[in-house]
Amino acid sequence: MRAVVTGASGHLGAGLMAALLDEGTTVRAVAHRNLDAFEGLGVEVVRGDVLDRGGLVEAFRGADVVYHLAAVISITGDPTGTVRRVNVEGAANAAVAALEAGVGRFVHCSSIHAFDLSIGGGVIDESSPRVPSDSPLHAAYDRSKANGERAVREVVASGLDAVIVHPTSVIGPHDREPSRMGRFFLRLRARTLPSLVRGGFDFVDVRDVAAGLIGAARRGKSGQSYLLGGRYLSVGELAAIAAKATGVRPPRIVLPIWTARLGLPFIAAAARIRGVEPLYTSESLDALGLSSRIDHGLAERDLGFSVRPIEETVRDLYDWFDAAHG
Numbered sequence: 392m393r394a395v396v397t398g399a400s401g402h403l404g405a406g407l408m409a410a411l412l413d414e415g416t417t418v419r420a421v422a423h424r425n426l427d428a429f430e431g432l433g434v435e436v437v438r439g440d441v442l443d444r445g446g447l448v449e450a451f452r453g454a455d456v457v458y459h460l461a462a463v464i465s466i467t468g469d470p471t472g473t474v475r476r477v478n479v480e481g482a483a484n485a486a487v488a489a490l491e492a493g494v495g496r497f498v499h500c501s502s503i504h505a506f507d508l509s510i511g512g513g514v515i516d517e518s519s520p521r522v523p524s525d526s527p528l529h530a531a532y533d534r535s536k537a538n539g540e541r542a543v544r545e546v547v548a549s550g551l552d553a554v555i556v557h558p559t560s561v562i563g564p565h566d567r568e569p570s571r572m573g574r575f576f577l578r579l580r581a582r583t584l585p586s587l588v589r590g591g592f593d594f595v596d597v598r599d600v601a602a603g604l605i606g607a608a609r610r611g612k613s614g615q616s617y618l619l620g621g622r623y624l625s626v627g628e629l630a631a632i633a634a635k636a637t638g639v640r641p642p643r644i645v646l647p648i649w650t651a652r653l654g655l656p657f658i659a660a661a662a663r664i665r666g667v668e669p670l671y672t673s674e675s676l677d678a679l680g681l682s683s684r685i686d687h688g689l690a691e692r693d694l695g696f697s698v699r700p701i702e703e704t705v706r707d708l709y710d711w712f713d714a715a716h717g
Contacts, residue, residue, distance in 0.1 A: 392416045394608075395454040395494075397441060397485060398461030399434075400425040402573070403500065403558070405565035406597035407458060407604055408434060414605075421450050423461070428567060441481030447488035454492070456608045459485040460500045462536075466571070466674040469531035478535035479542055486546035486553065497553040498607050499543045503593065503618065505536040505557060508681050516686040517616045530674040540616070547614050554611035558600045558619040559593035559685055563704045564711035566597070571668070576708060579630055580637045586644035587626045588651045588671065590679030594629065595621030596704040599697065606694030620685035621698045629701075636706045648676050 394411055398404045399420035405428075411418050412433060420429055421439040429436045437450045441461045451457050463477045482499060489497040507520045509529070522529045522537040540555055547553050566573040572594075578584045603619040611617060624632075630641035646654075655673060662669035690696035 393419070393453060393455050395419045395421060395451055395457045397421045397439065397447075397457070397459050398500075399436075400428055400567075401460060401462075402566045402568070402570045403561055403597055403600060404460050405567060406561075406563070407460065407601040408432065409565060410598065410601040410605060419450065419454065421447070421461070425567075441477060441484055444484040444488050447485055448492050451488050451492035451494050454494050456496045456498060457485070457489045457494050458498045458500065458604055458608070459489075461485070462500070462502075462539075463532075464571075465532045466530075466672045466678075467668070468674070469535070474531050474535050475538075478532070479538045482539035483542035483546070486543045486551055489553075490546055490549065490551045495552065496608050496613075497543075497551055498604055498611070499540070499553055499555045500604065501540045501555050501557045501616070502536040503557050503559045503620070503685065504530070504533040504678075505540050508533075508678075508683055510683065513683050514686050515618070515683045517618060517689055530677065532674065544614070552613045554607040554613065555616045556600075556604060556607050556611075556619050556690075557616060558603075559595050559621060561597050561600055562594050562708060563597035564707050566708065566711070567715070569712070573708070573712075576633055576705070577712065579633045579641060580639050580709070582639060584642050586642050586646050587630055588646050588648060588676065588679060589626065590648050590676070590681070591623060591625035591628070592678060592681055593620045593623045593685045594701060594704075595619060596699055596701070599699060603690055603694055603696045606690070606696055610694055612693060615689075615693070617690040617694060617696070618685055618687045619690055619696060620687040622701050623681075623684060624701065626679065629705075632702055632705050633709075635702070636709055648680055651676055 400422040418434040420434045522533045658669045
């Protein structure tokens, strides 16, 4: 089996490559940056850009399956248009390139954020409505993931064999950069988070999502979407699990979301001064207001998808950070 992974330098890309290599799959990693991260992994590395369709066709030739993971995750809008270009135009380019290269199956990694989570209070499944294509009421990232899915489906209508998966918030090992959630866990252990925020989200282990992606390639129904969710936890519950893993007490102050919104101008100003991403934004607070539950039953039935205890995920996350970074 020959697999190509775009977005291979990201958290999920690293987790997926580890799973593929463990089962003996030949892997070609397509990445735009951090190429040195692949040294010693036993994968073929190709520098690629999802906005270069011709380059993608060449990178995809000879592949049995392409896993398209490349994306820009943003909680700060899309001031330069990069989110839309990569997540929508890039998804379209990758899908067309897979069709032109004769790839056997294309697995597109979308996101739970492609769904209209603002409906609130219900259950989200694969039949739930997506974010409207041009809605000003939804975050730019959410619109981009919904429109990226639409772009892939247009190519499916032209003959591409594709499956689309929608992970929730991915946490766990293989978090090299680290991700925003990885930094959250590290700051909890370092006692540098002054407070928590109420609200919560659905969290899933990166290894379980990787297994779901592989299941989608092998057993998913062409044209079908699959939700890859884990367990809903409040921020406080997640911090308490981290505290059990580390022995470090979490912050005692838990702010209501409306109170956290009052601090947005100060959080943004501090981030600009330090040259870092803000601790939270209006978009991330909106996400924490999620009250719907995620039904991943279809993935369980069709793909054999399953999730491990989140406590195991958090323990393994800290163990991985310690082993990788000393």
